[in-house]
Structure formats: structure tokens, C-alpha cells
Amino acid sequence: MRLPSLVRDSMRLVRAADPRTFWSGAVLQIVSAMCATAIVVASKLLLDGLVNGHISTGALVIPVIVFAGATALTTSTTSFQNQQQRLLVEQTNRLVWRRLLGVTTRVDLQTYERPDFFDRLQRIQNNALTRPTTIALSTLSLLGNAVGLVSLLAVVFVLQPLLVPPLLLGALPTIYLARRGSASEFRFFAKYTAPFRRRGYIRQTLSDRGAAKEIRVFDAAPLLIERENDLSDEYIAGLRVQVRRRQLLSAASSLISAGILAGTLWLVVILLVHRWLSLSSAAAALIAVRVLAGQLNALFNAIGGIVESGVFLSDLDDFVSNTPLPPESDAQPRALTDRIELHNVSYRYPSGTAWVVRDVDLHIGAGEIVALVGENGSGKTTLAKIVGGLYPAIEGSLSWDGATVDPENRAALQASVSVIFQDFMRYHLSATDNIVIGDHRRADKRDDLRDAAERAGADAFLADLPAGYATLLSREYGDGVDLSLGQWQRVALARALFKDAPLLILDEASASLDPRAEHALFADIRRSLRDKAALVISHRYANLHLADRIYVMQSGHIVESGSHTELLTLRGLYAELYHLQADAYQTEVEETPSPNLSQRQASARIRT
Numbered sequence: 001m002r003l004p005s006l007v008r009d010s011m012r013l014v015r016a017a018d019p020r021t022f023w024s025g026a027v028l029q030i031v032s033a034m035c036a037t038a039i040v041v042a043s044k045l046l047l048d049g050l051v052n053g054h055i056s057t058g059a060l061v062i063p064v065i066v067f068a069g070a071t072a073l074t075t076s077t078t079s080f081q082n083q084q085q086r087l088l089v090e091q092t093n094r095l096v097w098r099r100l101l102g103v104t105t106r107v108d109l110q111t112y113e114r115p116d117f118f119d120r121l122q123r124i125q126n127n128a129l130t131r132p133t134t135i136a137l138s139t140l141s142l143l144g145n146a147v148g149l150v151s152l153l154a155v156v157f158v159l160q161p162l163l164v165p166p167l168l169l170g171a172l173p174t175i176y177l178a179r180r181g182s183a184s185e186f187r188f189f190a191k192y193t194a195p196f197r198r199r200g201y202i203r204q205t206l207s208d209r210g211a212a213k214e215i216r217v218f219d220a221a222p223l224l225i226e227r228e229n230d231l232s233d234e235y236i237a238g239l240r241v242q243v244r245r246r247q248l249l250s251a252a253s254s255l256i257s258a259g260i261l262a263g264t265l266w267l268v269v270i271l272l273v274h275r276w277l278s279l280s281s282a283a284a285a286l287i288a289v290r291v292l293a294g295q296l297n298a299l300f301n302a303i304g305g306i307v308e309s310g311v312f313l314s315d316l317d318d319f320v321s322n323t324p325l326p327p328e329s330d331a332q333p334r335a336l337t338d339r340i341e342l343h344n345v346s347y348r349y350p351s352g353t354a355w356v357v358r359d360v361d362l363h364i365g366a367g368e369i370v371a372l373v374g375e376n377g378s379g380k381t382t383l384a385k386i387v388g389g390l391y392p393a394i395e396g397s398l399s400w401d402g403a404t405v406d407p408e409n410r411a412a413l414q415a416s417v418s419v420i421f422q423d424f425m426r427y428h429l430s431a432t433d434n435i436v437i438g439d440h441r442r443a444d445k446r447d448d449l450r451d452a453a454e455r456a457g458a459d460a461f462l463a464d465l466p467a468g469y470a471t472l473l474s475r476e477y478g479d480g481v482d483l484s485l486g487q488w489q490r491v492a493l494a495r496a497l498f499k500d501a502p503l504l505i506l507d508e509a510s511a512s513l514d515p516r517a518e519h520a521l522f523a524d525i526r527r528s529l530r531d532k533a534a535l536v537i538s539h540r541y542a543n544l545h546l547a548d549r550i551y552v553m554q555s556g557h558i559v560e561s562g563s564h565t566e567l568l569t570l571r572g573l574y575a576e577l578y579h580l581q582a583d584a585y586q587t588e589v590e591e592t593p594s595p596n597l598s599q600r601q602a603s604a605r606i607r608t
Contacts (some may be wrong), residue, residue, distance in 0.1 A: 018091035025084040027143025032077045035070040037151040040288045109390045116551035123193040132307035138305035145299040181249045182308035188242040199231035329411035336502035340364045345396035358556045374553035389413035419497035422508035424492035428474035438495035455528040456494035507537045541578045
């Protein structure tokens with residue numbers, strides 16, 4: 001990307017973040033830069049008076065006042081600039097995060113789950129999102145130093161035009177080296193994103209509260225630390241090479257800047273010796289060149305910062321602009337009056353060749369409870385994601401009340417389906433927020449919130465919390481509390497019920513519940529769902545007789561379907577899995593002595 005485009009885009013970004021702070025900061029930078037010019041001009045007037053000796057003392061008052069005032073103003077504006085920059089940096093950072101989150105929260109799930117997408121997202125999070133600080137500060141510095149540079153060059157030109165060309169021509173190599181450095185920095189981070197991300201995961205795992213128990217039980221820390229060390233060695237080896245490269249470029253840039261300064265100062269001496277400059281003009285020129293060198297250095301640093309950060313922000317811009325997103329939609333839930341039907345639906349992941357779901361026919365009638373069962377890896381959760389609009393069917397069709405759902409525009413389908421997955425989220429928010437996040441547009445419907453919690457069996461323990469529903473559900477914060485896994489699952493179920501959708505998908509919704517709670521959930525599931533339809537995925541078969549229809553999946557196919565009684569009569573896969581589970585429970589019961597029997601036997605032994 002060309003430098004003018006980078007500068008323009010950077011200024012546009014920072015200005016859009018906070019126009020008022022941007023312009024006030026720019027004014028402070030310009031005032032500070034102009035003060036340097038005022039100091040040079042005042043120095044020239046003072047030197048003229050001192051060298052010539054015929055200027056009255058009164059005539060020196062104004063140059064002295066200008067010199068002192070400019071010096072004081074330079075010092076005071078620095079403090080103001082620091083505070084303005086602090087605010088502008090935060091505002092710019094927020095704007096960049098908004099742009100990124102606008103993509104990550106809207107991109108379809110199958111794209112989000114691709115490794116290449118996540119690698120790029122991680123690279124942007126690790127680099128582009130740390131660049132707003134550099135962009136904001138460099139942009140303001142560029143503005144101020146550009147104005148100061150022009151004014152100082154004008155002063156130098158008035159003193160001696162021959163001093164201007166070497167100062168301008170000497171800037172070109174420094175700018176070129178800055179661009180070389182930024183390009184190499186981007187290549188480095190692009191190459192090492194994957195090991196950097198894996199190392200971050202291991203570090204997070206080693207310090208994660210949820211993983212602490214298992215790490216200690218299995219004494220897993222040595223192995224994980226070894227893996228972290230290996231990844232760190234790989235990253236640091238690459239970083240060492242990159243640091244040397246940047247050091248060489250920095251040294252070359254410093255030598256060039258020093259050479260420019262030395263050459264220009266030597267030129268001033270030559271001009272003075274040949275009487276092309278007066279003594280006062282030469283002294284003022286020396287001061288001007290020295291100040292100008294500092295401003296040039298600051299200008300080069302600002303340009304270098306913009307160029308280097310601009311490369312990463314260009315990566316962000318490309319990510320935001322070119323990531324395919326579904327069209328924006330404010331879709332509302334549609335009523336289900338007849339049925340949802342899948343016809344010959346097949347799906348495979350974008351990075352894979354094997355079909356995860358193949359030629360599936362399935363229907364869910366309005367108000368029906370349909371169960372989906374099968375062994376692990378049979379495709380149940382993937383099929384649930386297709387029904388919920390999270391994945392598009394690669395082949396086949398999905399229809400809602402006879403109308404085919406467009407695979408590329410599934411917003412209305414997603415709005416009409418509520419889901420609780422086995423790996424549900426436990427938000428570090430209040431109990432209220434944990435539930436109303438199911439449908440934030442209805443967050444003020446507190447009666448509906450309590451109703452959903454009651455139907456999920458969560459109201460009793462949530463109301464009993466220290467601050468009731470306002471209690472923060474996390475011990476990572478001082479005033480928060482944690483819930484048991486079963487209680488969390490009930491909160492997740494309440495969240496799913498709070499969304500007023502005609503279809504509810506329960507993916508292992510009872511996995512964390514104890515047998516009594518699980519039986520209560522399924523025994524009362526029709527009351528909990530009211531008139532909603534449900535697709536229930538479960539590995540526990542004891543309660544599935546309540547379903548209107550059961551589909552059995554194997555290797556991505558539907559191999560059996562029917563009622564609980566019909567499938568047992570069929571003596572197929574469902575009957576086999578059901579009896580395996582039932583036999584296991586029966587064996588456990590038979591091998592567990594009755595407490596009453598044990599007491600009677602003990603009493604008999606005592607009597608004997």
C-alpha cells in the first residue's frame with residue numbers, strides 16, 4: 001500500500017473515533033511545532049542584536065519574551081498532549097474493536113470454525129488491535145511535525161536556500177527503510193501466528209480455574225509446560241532473527257539521519273567560511289538545523305509507525321471488508337403451524353471430504369417432541385445445527401411450513417429456533433443477564449423471565465441467591481457466586497425457554513442433571529414447552545418414550561424412525577442400545593444390596 005494512502009486512512013480512522021479530541025490534539029501538536037520555529041526566529045533576532053551591538057536593549061525585549069514564551073508553551077502543551085492522546089488512543093481502540101466484532105459476531109458458524117479463519121482472527125487480535133495506539137499517536141505527531149517542518153524549512157530557506165535540498169533528499173532512505181521494516185514485521189507475524197496461538201492456549205489452560213482440578217489429578221503440568229517451552233523456543237528463534245533484522249534497519253536509519261545532520265552542519269560551516277552566511281545567520285541556522293533534525297526524526301518515526309501499523313490495519317480492513325457475511329436482518333420468529341421438514345439433507349465440513357450427514361429425511365410437526373438418538377459421532381449435533389440454521393445444507397432442502405429455507409439466508413430460521421447445547425455457555429454475568437441473553441429484545445419482560453426460570457426448575461435456587469436474580473454468577477469477581485453444573489444447565493434451559501421461538505432444540509439438555517431432576521424434566525417436558533415443538537438429543541433412553549417420534553442416526557444416516565414401542569418391536573439399533581443401557585442399570589441395581597436387607601441380615605446375625 002502506498003504511503004499517502006496509509007496516512008490518509010490512518011487520519012480518517014483516528015478522526016472518526018473522536019473528532020473533537022482529534023482536532024484538539026492536532027492543534028496542540030501544531031502549537032508545539034510552531035513554538036520550535038518561534039524559538040529559532042527569536043534566537044536569530046537576539047543574535048543579530050548581540051553581534052551587531054547597535055541594537056538597543058529595548059529592542060531585545062520582544063525576542064526575549066518570544067523565546068521564553070515559546071519555551072514555556074512547549075513544556076505546557078506536552079502535558080496537555082499526553083492526556084489528549086490517552087483519550088484518543090482509547091477511543092480509537094474501541095472503534096477498531098467494533099469493526100472486528102461486527103464480523104466475528106455475524107460470520108456464519110461454519111466459516112468461524114475453520115482453522116484458517118481462526119488463525120487470521122488471532123493474528124489480527126494479537127497485532128492489529130494493538131496498533132491503534134501507534135496509529136493515534138503517530139498521526140497526531142505527523143500532523144504537528146509536518147507543520148513544524150514546513151515552517152522551519154521556510155526559516156532555513158530564508159537564511160540560506162542551499163541548506164534545504166540535503167535535508168529533503170536525505171529523508172528518502174529513512175522512509176524506504178521504515179517500509180522495509182514494516183513489511184518484514186508483517187511477514188514474521190503471519191508466519192508465527194499458529195505456534196503463537198497454540199502457546200497462548202497452553203498458557204491459558206495452565207492458568208485456567210476450570211482446568212486446575214484435572215491438571216493436578218493427572219499431574220499434567222510438566223507435560224503442558226514442556227509443550228509450552230517447545231512452542232516458545234520456536235517462536236523466540238524466529239523473533240531473534242526478526243529482532244536482528246529490525247536492529248540492522250534501525251541502525252542504518254540512525255546512521256543516515258546522523259550523516260544528514262553532520263553533512264548539513266558542515267555545509268553551514270563552509271557557507272560561514274565563504275561569507276555566504278553572517279555569523280548570526282549561521283548560528284540561527286545551526287539551531288534551526290538541530291531542531292529540524294529532531295523534527296525530521298520525529299516525523300520519520302511517525303511515518304514508520306503509521307507504515308508498520310498500517311500494514312496490520314490493512315489486514316484488518318481486508319478481513320472486515322472481504323469476510324463473507326450474511327445480509328443484515330432484523331428477522332422475527334415465524335409461527336410453526338404445520339411442520340419443519342428435511343429432505344435428502346447432506347452436509348460435510350468445508351475443509352473435509354467425508355459426509356457428516358447424508359441423505360437425511362426428517363420432520364418435526366407443530367407441538368411435537370421428536371427425539372434424535374445414536375452413538376457418538378453419528379452426526380446428531382451437526383444435524384441439530386442444520387435444523388437450527390447454524391449450518392447450511394450442502395445438498396437437499398429444509399422447509400418451514402412448506403416454504404423452502406434459503407441456505408444463504410437463514411436469519412428467519414435462526415430467529416425461530418432456540419437451542420441449548422451440551423457445551424452451553426456459563427456467562428460471568430448476573431442471573432438475569434444469563435437468561436435474558438436468550439432474547440435481549442425482551443429483556444424488560446421480567447414476568448416472562450421468572451416464568452422461563454420456573455419451567456426450567458431454576459427459579460427456586462436463583463431467588464435464594466444473595467442478591468436474587470441480580471447476583472453475579474462467577475467467583476472470579478468479589479461479589480459473585482458459582483452454581484453447580486446441574487444448576488447451570490437449568491439456567492441454560494431457562495435461557496432457551498425465554499426465547500419465544502416455536503422450536504426448541506435440546507442437545508443433551510439433561511446431561512448434567514441428576515436422575516431425579518432428569519426424570520422431572522422429561523416427565524414435565526410438555527408443560528415446560530407448552531405449545532412449542534422440540535428436537536431432543538439424548539444418550540439416555542429411559543425417558544424417550546415421551547417423544548412422539550424417535551430418529552436413530554448411524555454414520556450420518558437415519559437408519560430407523562418410529563415411536564419408542566415401534567422401535568423396540570423392530571429389534572434394530574435402537575432396541576440394542578436401549579437394552580444395553582437398561583441391562584447396565586439392572587446389573588447395577590442387582591449388585592447393590594438393599595439397605596433394608598442389609599439391616600435385616602445384620603439383625604439376624606445379632607440374634608443368632
